[in-house]
Amino acid sequence: MTPSARIQAAIDLLDAIIASARDGGPAADTLIARYFKERRYAGSRDRRAVRDHVYDAIRRAAERPETGRAAMIGVALERPDMTALFDGSTHAPLPIEPGETGAEAGAVPEWLQGLLADKVEQDALLGRAPVDLRVNRLKATPEAVAPALPDATSIAGLPDGLRLPEGFPVEQQAAWKDGLVEVQDAGSQWIAAACGVQPGMTVVDLCAGAGGKTLALAGAMAGRGTLVAADTIRSRLARLEPRAARADATFIETLLLDQSHEARGLESLNGQVDVVLVDAPCSGTGTWRRNPEARWRLTQARLDRLVAEQARILDFAAPLLAPGGALVYATCALTEREGRGQVEAFLARHAGWTAEPIDLPVGRAHGAGLLLTPGHDGSDGFFFARLRREG
Numbered sequence: 001m002t003p004s005a006r007i008q009a010a011i012d013l014l015d016a017i018i019a020s021a022r023d024g025g026p027a028a029d030t031l032i033a034r035y036f037k038e039r040r041y042a043g044s045r046d047r048r049a050v051r052d053h054v055y056d057a058i059r060r061a062a063e064r065p066e067t068g069r070a071a072m073i074g075v076a077l078e079r080p081d082m083t084a085l086f087d088g089s090t091h092a093p094l095p096i097e098p099g100e101t102g103a104e105a106g107a108v109p110e111w112l113q114g115l116l117a118d119k120v121e122q123d124a125l126l127g128r129a130p131v132d133l134r135v136n137r138l139k140a141t142p143e144a145v146a147p148a149l150p151d152a153t154s155i156a157g158l159p160d161g162l163r164l165p166e167g168f169p170v171e172q173q174a175a176w177k178d179g180l181v182e183v184q185d186a187g188s189q190w191i192a193a194a195c196g197v198q199p200g201m202t203v204v205d206l207c208a209g210a211g212g213k214t215l216a217l218a219g220a221m222a223g224r225g226t227l228v229a230a231d232t233i234r235s236r237l238a239r240l241e242p243r244a245a246r247a248d249a250t251f252i253e254t255l256l257l258d259q260s261h262e263a264r265g266l267e268s269l270n271g272q273v274d275v276v277l278v279d280a281p282c283s284g285t286g287t288w289r290r291n292p293e294a295r296w297r298l299t300q301a302r303l304d305r306l307v308a309e310q311a312r313i314l315d316f317a318a319p320l321l322a323p324g325g326a327l328v329y330a331t332c333a334l335t336e337r338e339g340r341g342q343v344e345a346f347l348a349r350h351a352g353w354t355a356e357p358i359d360l361p362v363g364r365a366h367g368a369g370l371l372l373t374p375g376h377d378g379s380d381g382f383f384f385a386r387l388r389r390e391g
């Protein structure tokens with residue numbers, strides 16, 4: 001493909017990504033993969049260049065642009081070498097008209113600006129994310145794994161954490177294939193640490209998804225005790241099973257819950273659980289550096305629905321705890337309503353619960369919890385809090 005044709009391909013893809021973000025369709029990565037599956041003539045350098053153009057345009061625009069052309073012109077007008085590629089030749093975009101402007105540049109959509117926690121450094125939200133790993137204590141130690149990953153550095157405050165440069169092909173490494181390491185952002189590892197689980201405990205990961213944090217909890221439990229991974233989406237829990245097998249964490253039990261009737265499926269655990277982790281569905285504002293297109297999908301109505309759902313999940317999680325048990329609430333969101341506000345509202349609704357300090361060498365105290373941000377902590381953005389049921 002010519003350099004101009006790569007720009008036109010990026011414009012076509014951005015049109016599809018914009019429509020998909022508006023209509024709740026597939027994610028950008030899925031659309032890019034499909035696009036190239038149908039265009040086998042594109043070589044690996046073409047694919048990489050087009051993908052880079054697409055993600056440059058997505059990162060640059062906080063608001064969903066009107067068209068792929070506007071998104072790409074926004075990028076080109078900041079890079080003089082690129083504007084010349086809009087030359088109207090075969091497979092190239094039409095020349096940029098005098099006065100034709102691109103999409104506006106920005107980090108955070110206007111409507112969200114005032115809703116983020118005041119300590120969030122907005123520009124860092126879209127920085128490049130490294131590849132963080134967690135050494136799987138069920139199979140390995142950091143000392144044993146480190147020689148196989150010479151590019152890895154340690155992560156302050158995480159004895160089992162290793163950090164590799166952005167884009168490092170970790171899934172091609174024997175250490176990953178053999179289940180000695182898992183890919184897991186440092187923030188998620190700190191949340192697992194904040195759960196304070198011990199071998200022999202009864203633990204429920206209530207929004208387990210594909211089990212990233214469940215596997216970290218399994219490691220901390222040394223394979224002993226009861227660990228239930230629950231979710232309402234079967235395909236997500238199904239992805240946990242091969243991961244658990246690879247990690248030698250086969251003591252994990254999965255529990256598929258019926259949306260809106262979750263309490264029924266959890267009844268037998270009522271009052272029995274030492275630690276419940278609620279890693280709630282959220283706006284994902286803390287993960288924009290990995291998923292910048294999420295900014296184009298979030299709306300006020302969706303945020304309202306998420307806040308209501310988080311409160312409902314906390315309410316059916318609370319009865320599971322044994323007296324003295326801990327409920328850890330976490331979101332990869334940086335909006336006040338999903339974090340500090342959600343926990344304040346829980347404490348106001350539920351007598352007999354207190355928030356307790358979390359002793360970690362990272363983050364900043366925020367309301368009754370802790371705030372992690374890419375700018376301050378070098379991890380994805382998270383809010384989490386530990387709530388204790390009185391004994």
Ligand SMILES: C[S@@+](CC[C@H](N)C(=O)[O-])C[C@H]1O[C@@H](n2cnc3c(N)ncnc32)[C@H](O)[C@@H]1O
Binds near residue numbers: 232
């Ligand atoms: C932030 S993701 C979890 C990520 C996962 N804990 C990890 O570390 O990889 C939130 C999960 O909550 C699940 N979820 C949404 N509504 C739920 C509900 N009512 N009960 C339980 N899980 C729910 C979603 O299906 C999704 O997998």
